[in-house]
Amino acid sequence: MKVLVINCGSSSLKYQVLEMDNESLLCKGLVERIGIEGSVLKHEKEGMDKFILQTPMQDHKDAIEHVLNTIIDPVQGVAKSMDEIGAVGHRVVHAGEKYSSSVLITESVMDALEECTDLAPLHNPPNILGIRACQELMPNTPMVGVFDTAYHQTMPPESYIYAIPYEYYTNYKVRRYGFHGTSHKYVANRAAEMMGQPIEELKIITCHLGNGASVSAIKRGVCVDTSMGFTPLEGLVMGTRSGDIDPAIVTYIRQKENLPQGEMNNILNKKSGVLGISGLSSDFRDIEKAAEEGDERAQLAQRVFAHKVRFYIGAYMAEMNGVDAIVFTAGVGENDIGMRDIICQDLSNLGIRLDLIKNKVRGKETVISTDDSRVKILLIPTNEELMIARDTLEIVNGEE
Numbered sequence: 001m002k003v004l005v006i007n008c009g010s011s012s013l014k015y016q017v018l019e020m021d022n023e024s025l026l027c028k029g030l031v032e033r034i035g036i037e038g039s040v041l042k043h044e045k046e047g048m049d050k051f052i053l054q055t056p057m058q059d060h061k062d063a064i065e066h067v068l069n070t071i072i073d074p075v076q077g078v079a080k081s082m083d084e085i086g087a088v089g090h091r092v093v094h095a096g097e098k099y100s101s102s103v104l105i106t107e108s109v110m111d112a113l114e115e116c117t118d119l120a121p122l123h124n125p126p127n128i129l130g131i132r133a134c135q136e137l138m139p140n141t142p143m144v145g146v147f148d149t150a151y152h153q154t155m156p157p158e159s160y161i162y163a164i165p166y167e168y169y170t171n172y173k174v175r176r177y178g179f180h181g182t183s184h185k186y187v188a189n190r191a192a193e194m195m196g197q198p199i200e201e202l203k204i205i206t207c208h209l210g211n212g213a214s215v216s217a218i219k220r221g222v223c224v225d226t227s228m229g230f231t232p233l234e235g236l237v238m239g240t241r242s243g244d245i246d247p248a249i250v251t252y253i254r255q256k257e258n259l260p261q262g263e264m265n266n267i268l269n270k271k272s273g274v275l276g277i278s279g280l281s282s283d284f285r286d287i288e289k290a291a292e293e294g295d296e297r298a299q300l301a302q303r304v305f306a307h308k309v310r311f312y313i314g315a316y317m318a319e320m321n322g323v324d325a326i327v328f329t330a331g332v333g334e335n336d337i338g339m340r341d342i343i344c345q346d347l348s349n350l351g352i353r354l355d356l357i358k359n360k361v362r363g364k365e366t367v368i369s370t371d372d373s374r375v376k377i378l379l380i381p382t383n384e385e386l387m388i389a390r391d392t393l394e395i396v397n398g399e400e
C-alpha cells in the first residue's frame with residue numbers, strides 16, 4: 001500500500017509518499033509560503049531532478065491540491081491516480097491526555113483535537129487545517145492522526161505533575177506532556193534492533209538534538225520521562241528556546257525592561273537558546289565555526305548546551321537505575337561531531353565511552369562507543385515520516 005504522510009505547519013507543509021510493501025520512499029516535498037506571496041512547491045522523486053512549482057496557493061487546501069496533482073503527475077508523480085494512495089498519515093502535535101497512540105481520524109477525534117488547540121495554539125490549528133483539506137479532497141481515503149505527545153503518555157504522575165496548585169492540572173490540564181514522541185519512539189525501537197535485544201529488556205536514553213531538542217528516558221520500551229513539558233519550551237537549551245529557567249526570571253525581566261504582554265514568551269521561544277547566549281545564530285554550524293575562530297560566547301553557548309544534555313543523561317540514569325544505550329538523533333545529534341564529543345567527555349565512570357574515531361561520522365546509523373563501553377552510544381538518523389506511515393498502515397489494516 002502507498003501511504004501519504006502530511007506534516008502541516010502554519011505556512012508550510014511537508015509530505016512524503018512511501019510504498020509500505022518494502023518501506024521505500026517514493027517521493028517527498030515541501031510547500032512554503034502558503035497564503036503568502038511567493039508560494040512554492042519543491043518536489044523530489046527518486047532519480048529525477050528537483051521539481052519546483054511557483055504558483056499562488058491561498059490556503060492549505062490549495063497547497064494540498066497541488067501536492068496531490070504532483071503525486072499523480074505522469075512525469076513527476078508516483079501514482080497513476082489517487083486511488084493508489086491507500087491512506088494518509090497526519091502528524092499532529094498535541095493530543096493532550098486524550099490519545100496515547102495513533103488513531104483513525106473520525107469526527108470525534110477532530111473534536112478532541114480542536115479541544116487541544118488551547119494547549120498548542122501555534123501547531124494544532126494548521127495540523128487540523130491539513131486534515132480537513134485532505135478530507136475534502138480525498139473523502140474516501142482513511143486518515144490516521146499520529147501525535148507528538150502520544151508516546152509520552154506512559155510517563156508516571158511523578159514525572160508529569162508540576163508542583164503548583166493541583167487545581168491547575170484538573171481545571172486547565174497544566175502538566176508535562178513532552179514532544180518529539182514519534183522521533184523518540186522510532187530511534188528507541190531502532191536502537192533495540194541494532195543491539196539485537198528486545199526493547200522490553202533495555203533502558204535507553206534518546207537525545208533528539210535539533211533546532212528543537214529533547215531527551216527521553218525509555219525503560220523496557222516505555223517512556224518514563226522526557227525533558228519537554230507543558231510546551232516545547234521546557235528542558236534542554238535549544239536553537240532559540242531557553243529550556244529550563246527559574247520562572248521568577250520572567251516577571252523580573254518583564255519589570256526591568258517594561259515589556260508588553262506576551263513579549264517574554266517571544267523572547268524565551270525565539271531569542272534565547274544558543275542564539276541568545278552567542279548573540280550570533282541559532283544554527284549550530286555557525287556556532288561551531290565561530291567557536292573554532294575563538295568567539296568566547298559561541299564557545300560558551302556550546303558548553304551550556306552540552307552541560308544541559310549531560311545533566312539530563314545523568315538524571316535519567318538515576319531515574320532508570322542505569323542505562324544500556326544512549327542514542328543521538330536529529331540535525332545536531334546526527335551531524336555535530338564536536339558536540340557529541342563534548343557531551344560524552346569524561347563519563348567513563350558511568351560506563352559511557354565515546355570512540356573518537358568512530359564518532360567522526362555524520363547522518364549514518366552506527367555505533368560510536370568503544371568496544372569496551374558498558375553503555376552503547378548509537379547514532380541513528382530519525383525518520384518520523386516512516387514511523388507515521390507504519391502507524392498509519394497498521395491502523396488502516398486493523399480496521400479492515
Ligand code: AMP
Nearest residue numbers: 210211212283284285330331332335336
Ligand atoms: P533539525 O531541527 O533536526 O532539522 O536540526 C536543525 C539543526 O541541526 C540546525 O541548528 C543545524 O545547524 C543543525 N545541523 C545540521 N547540520 C549540522 C552539522 N553538520 N553540524 C552541526 N549542526 C548541524
